[in-house]
Every structure is written in C-alpha cells, then in structure tokens.
Amino acid sequence: MSDSSRSIPIGKLLRADNSQFVAGCRVRELETPSFGSLVRASLEDQTDVYGLITNISISDDGLVRQLVSGVSIPGEYTADNRHNRNLPVEIQVLTVGFGSNGRIHHQLPPRPPLSLDQLFLCDSEEVAHFTSHGYSYLRHILRLEDQPVEELLTAHLSQARRVQDSLGNPDWYEMVCQRLIVLLRDDYPRLTRVLDALSELE
Amino acid sequence: MPVNYAQLERSQGQFAADYAAWQAEQAAQAGILKSLLDGAAANPELLRQAIEDAEQQLTNLYLAKPTNEPILTHKPLPRAPQSYTLIAADGSQVVPSRHRALQFGVINVGLIKAHIGSGAPPEISVETELLTLNQIMGDEGTLIGEDEVALLRDLAERKLLRQAVAPEDREPVITLTDGPLGVFFRPSSQGDRGHEMQQKVQREMSEIDEELRQRGVVTAGYIDKPGSALLSHMLAVFQCKQQGLPLDANDRKLSLSDRFILQDILLVPGERSAIFEAITRNPRKPANSTPVGFFYLNVSSEANDPCLIRLEFPLWVSENPALVDILHAVIYTEAQVLDSHPYPYLLHRAHELAVVKRIEADEIEVMLQSQIDPETRARQQRSNKDYLKGLS
Numbered sequence: 001m002s003d004s005s006r007s008i009p010i011g012k013l014l015r016a017d018n019s020q021f022v023a024g025c026r027v028r029e030l031e032t033p034s035f036g037s038l039v040r041a042s043l044e045d046q047t048d049v050y051g052l053i054t055n056i057s058i059s060d061d062g063l064v065r066q067l068v069s070g071v072s073i074p075g076e077y078t079a080d081n082r083h084n085r086n087l088p089v090e091i092q093v094l095t096v097g098f099g100s101n102g103r104i105h106h107q108l109p110p111r112p113p114l115s116l117d118q119l120f121l122c123d124s125e126e127v128a129h130f131t132s133h134g135y136s137y138l139r140h141i142l143r144l145e146d147q148p149v150e151e152l153l154t155a156h157l158s159q160a161r162r163v164q165d166s167l168g169n170p171d172w173y174e175m176v177c178q179r180l181i182v183l184l185r186d187d188y189p190r191l192t193r194v195l196d197a198l199s200e201l202e
Numbered sequence: 203m204p205v206n207y208a209q210l211e212r213s214q215g216q217f218a219a220d221y222a223a224w225q226a227e228q229a230a231q232a233g234i235l236k237s238l239l240d241g242a243a244a245n246p247e248l249l250r251q252a253i254e255d256a257e258q259q260l261t262n263l264y265l266a267k268p269t270n271e272p273i274l275t276h277k278p279l280p281r282a283p284q285s286y287t288l289i290a291a292d293g294s295q296v297v298p299s300r301h302r303a304l305q306f307g308v309i310n311v312g313l314i315k316a317h318i319g320s321g322a323p324p325e326i327s328v329e330t331e332l333l334t335l336n337q338i339m340g341d342e343g344t345l346i347g348e349d350e351v352a353l354l355r356d357l358a359e360r361k362l363l364r365q366a367v368a369p370e371d372r373e374p375v376i377t378l379t380d381g382p383l384g385v386f387f388r389p390s391s392q393g394d395r396g397h398e399m400q401q402k403v404q405r406e407m408s409e410i411d412e413e414l415r416q417r418g419v420v421t422a423g424y425i426d427k428p429g430s431a432l433l434s435h436m437l438a439v440f441q442c443k444q445q446g447l448p449l450d451a452n453d454r455k456l457s458l459s460d461r462f463i464l465q466d467i468l469l470v471p472g473e474r475s476a477i478f479e480a481i482t483r484n485p486r487k488p489a490n491s492t493p494v495g496f497f498y499l500n501v502s503s504e505a506n507d508p509c510l511i512r513l514e515f516p517l518w519v520s521e522n523p524a525l526v527d528i529l530h531a532v533i534y535t536e537a538q539v540l541d542s543h544p545y546p547y548l549l550h551r552a553h554e555l556a557v558v559k560r561i562e563a564d565e566i567e568v569m570l571q572s573q574i575d576p577e578t579r580a581r582q583q584r585s586n587k588d589y590l591k592g593l594s
C-alpha cells in the first residue's frame with residue numbers, strides 16, 4: 001500500500017465500478033487535480049486502485065444560475081459559492097490498474113473503491129512506479145469512447161514523460177509511442193489523431 | 203386522485219371576473235389614498251394632530267407616523283461604503299406534531315457574516331436547538347403551535363446575531379433578518395401561557411436590541427412584497443380628522459398595501475421613501491418594545507418598474523442621517539446581487555443554511571427515539587393517518 005501521508009488528498013469517492021469511479025471535492029480544493037493526472041484510491045484491504053482523471057465537472061444550482069445573470073457579484077459572494085456552498089466538483093477517473101503487496105498490475109482491480117474512500121493525487125515517485133511496469137495500461141485509455149482520448153493521452157504522457165526523464169529514462173516516451181503505434185495499427189485514422197496530438201509534446 | 207381540472211375550468215371564468223372587479227376596487231382605493239397622501243403632505247400639522255389623537259384615543263393601532271422627513275420624500279440612492287460587515291440570520295423549525303411517534307420541536311438558525319471589502323468568503327454557522335418538553339407542552343398537555351415556535355425562532359435568530367457581532371468587525375455593522383423587526387403578537391397564541399411567552403420573547407428581544415444599539419449595530423428587518431397598510435391606516439385617521447369625524451369611525455375599507463400608494467412616487471431604482479415610525483398599539487403588547495422606524499425602497503434595477511420592499515430598523519437609526527444613507531445603499535446593493543429577482547443575497551443564504559427538510563426532521567426523530575427506553579419507544583406510535591399519507 002502506498003504511503004498516503006506523502007500524497008495530496010483531492011476528494012472522496014461518490015460512486016464507482018471496476019472500470020471507473022467518480023470522486024467529489026469542493027471547488028476550493030480544485031487547485032491540485034488536473035485532467036490526465038494519475039490518482040489513487042486506497043482500499044481497506046491494502047489494495048491501491050490507480051486511475052487517470054478523464055473529466056472534471058463543476059455542478060451548478062438555481063442560485064448559481066441566478067448569480068451568473070447578475071450584473072455584479074462582490075468577490076466575497078463568489079468566494080461564498082466556492083468555499084461554503086455544497087456544490088461538489090465531480091472528478092471522473094478511468095481505472096488503469098491496481099497495486100497489491102507492492103506489485104503494480106495493469107489490469108482492472110478485483111473490486112472498486114467504496115463510497116467516501118479518499119482519492120489522492122499521485123506524486124512523482126508513484127507516477128514513476130506505476131508507469132515503469134510496462135505500457136499495457138494504455139489499452140484502458142484506448143478503449144474509451146465518446147471521450148477525448150488523444151487529449152487524455154497527451155496530458156498523461158506529458159506528466160509521465162517528465163517524471164521518467166527526471167529519473168534518467170529518456171527512452172521511456174519513445175517506447176510508449178512505439179507501443180501506441182502497435183496498438184492502433186489497425187485504426188489508421190485514430191493513430192493519426194493520436195500522433196498528431198502527441199506532436200504537441202515534441 | 204389528481205385535481206379535477208374540469209371542475210376548475212367551470213369556476214375560472216367567475217374567478218377572473220371577481221378578480222378584475224377586486225382590482226378595479228383596489229385601483230379606486232389607491233386613487234383615494236394617493237389624493238389623501240397629497241392632502242396630508244400639504245397639511246402636515248393636521249396629520250400630526252390626527253396621529254397624536256389616535257395614539258391617545260385608540261387601543262388598537264397599527265399605522266405609520268411621519269418623522270422629520272416630508273411624507274412625499276423620495277431620496278435617491280446614496281453611495282455604498284467600500285467596506286462594512288453584513289450579518290444575516292434566518293430560522294426554520296420543526297413544529298411538534300401529535301401525529302409523530304415522538305413529540306419534539308426544533309429550531310434551526312442559519313447565520314452568514316460577510317466582511318464586504320475583505321475579499322474573504324463569508325463565515326457561516328448553523329445553530330440547532332432542541333426545544334425542551336417544558337417549552338413544547340402546554341399546561342393541559344397540549345402542544346405549542348406554529349406561532350409559538352415562530353416566536354422562539356425569531357428570538358433565536360436575534361440571539362445568534364448578537365453572538366455574531368465581534369469587536370473586530372469592519373464598521374458599519376448591519377444585521378438583517380427576514381420580516382418585521384418587532385415581535386408579532388399573534389392572536390392564535392392562546393391563553394396565559396402564549397401571552398407570557400410573547401411577553402418574555404419581547405423582553406429578551408428588547409434587551410438584545412438595546413445591547414446592539416449601544417454597540418452601534420444597525421439591526422434591520424427586510425419585508426419583501428409587503429402587504430401592510432400602515433400608510434392607509436395613517437391616511438384613514440387623517441381623513442377622519444379632516445372631516446371632523448371620530449377617529450374610530452375611520453374607513454376600514456381604506457386598507458391597501460403601502461406599496462400601491464408609493465409605487466408612483468418611488469419610480470427611480472434605488473429610491474427610498476420618507477422614514478416613518480411604525481406605531482403598534484395592542485393591549486397585549488408590552489410597553490418596553492423597541493420603537494421601530496421604516497422606509498420603503500425600490501429595489502428594482504429597471505426604471506419605471508418599481509419593486510418596493512419595506513425595511514424596518516430601530517427608530518434611533520433615523521436620528522443619524524449618515525447611518526440611514528449607509529443602510530439605504532447597503533440594502534439596495536445587497537438586493538442587486540440577485541438583480542432579476544432582487545432580494546438580499548445573504549438573507550437567501552441564511553435561509554438556505556437554516557431550512558429543515560422533512561427527511562431531516564424524520565432523522566432527528568429517529569435519533570431522539572434511539573435515546574429512549576425501548577419499551578417506551580415501542581408504545582410511541584406514529585399516527586395511522588400520518589403513516590398512510592406517507593405512502594402516497
């Protein structure tokens with residue numbers, strides 16, 4: 001099990017299944033999580049479930065809609081809505097693997113996290129640990145439909161590449177790209193879009 | 203069974219006709235009252251005498267008394283201060299019900315305090331008070347009603363506001379509650395016990411008002427869509443005086459919400475009316491209640507589309523024109539935050555914090571039941587009527 005004391009808590013689980021989960025946090029806690037970040041939920045049985053943030057959505061309600069149409073809102077009241085009101089930000093997470101007894105598996109976990117389990121943002125060490133065990137977790141991303149897969153890959157690989165480069169593994173990113181080409185060899189239009197998106201990282 | 207719309211359809215024509223006739227009557231009354239208002243404005247001395255006589259002669263009185271401002275005053279919106287403290291409180295309650303398995307009452311007050319100009323989010327708090335059995339049970343074992351619980355809620359709001367005021371608050375400090383500032387003497391508060399409760403609440407409120415006055419805190423009560431006919435009643439006694447009739451012969455038909463009388467005067471967004479004193483004379487009302495002043499304020503943001511509210515405050519505020527200007531500007535600015543439906547933002551938030559939903563009341567009941575001896579609990583049953591209502 002990972003050392004939670006080093007990680008940054010970013011929310012608590014609202015709902016989950018084996019392949020994805022949704023956490024909630026307050027707007028004021030939204031400074032740390034970002035699209036494509038690797039996150040972890042730690043289960044009571046010492047299993048860590050890893051995932052990538054695929055979407056962050058901000059809820060509204062009648063009062064917020066009313067305020068939006070207002071001419072001027074004092075800064076204090078904007079802060080009130082962000083800090084005090086019970087409008088959770090929903091963080092959607094795609095499960096990409098799990099850790100158990102110190103080993104990383106790029107399969108779906110035996111069971112999903114439970115409601116109110118804490119969600120942590122993985123630090124560089126955890127990102128390195130998770131991404132150093134091969135690239136098979138990429139299939140979970142490529143299986144997504146109706147979601148910006150290319151953008152998610154770019155965001156995640158940008159983070160992981162930075163970590164791997166800092167550890168002296170400059171080949172890691174090249175290997176990932178080769179793996180993506182293999183996985184998408186039968187889907188040329190998608191491969192083109194993915195490579196086009198990844199060119200942003202060059 | 204849904205509503206019988208076919209039956210309603212047959213009645214709706216008559217309803218519309220009655221409504222149109224009622225509106226015409228209201229318009230006629232408004233015309234009479236506006237002309238009386240002009241007459242009273244032209245003869246302030248006669249108006250003053252009429253009100254003084256009414257104060258001496260009538261035992262039941264609820265009318266507006268002019269202060270030193272001409273009654274047709276319409277004052278433009280002053281500039282709001284850059285920084286101030288605004289605190290709003292609103293309460294909600296669970297009224298004891300014999301249909302529940304357990305008879306209990308709860309008062310829940312939400313408070314929100316904003317330091318305008320600081321950029322910091324407002325402080326929020328919720329105070330929940332479980333009423334004692336002694337508070338909810340009458341002498342003959344009857345449960346107190348909605349009006350008595352509302353009195354206790356009003357007092358709880360005021361107590362929480364007093365607690366919330368701190369020496370380090372940015373001045374001026376304004377507190378805001380929903381509804382009239384004075385204790386409303388409800389005729390349904392029955393018997394000596396109800397009367398005693400009203401007196402006790404009034405005493406405590408007066409003490410709080412005095413303490414806040416000494417600290418220079420302005421307490422205000424915001425009345426949205428006001429229905430009171432304080433000006434109508436004032437004009438009715440003026441009419442009696444003008445015609446040489448006894449004051450108790452005043453035309454009770456002259457009773458129209460003040461906002462219909464003033465809406466042609468306060469046409470510009472942000473304008474306020476003259477300040478009046480609210481004179482309430484009631485045999486059950488104690489003499490020590492805080493004198494209340496009020497003005498009407500056009501909180502609309504659109505010209506020629508007035509939306510009048512009544513703002514009540516302790517009468518001592520009216521002696522300080524700079525403070526009146528601050529109150530005027532702050533309340534208008536505050537209501538403009540929700541500009542298409544102007545209402546003070548913080549008051550709405552206090553309500554949002556306080557409101558107790560049915561499901562929460564049920565949870566409180568379960569929580570309380572868990573503390574009761576199981577044998578006693580087994581004998582405490584919800585009424586069958588209430589149970590069956592819950593099925594549909």
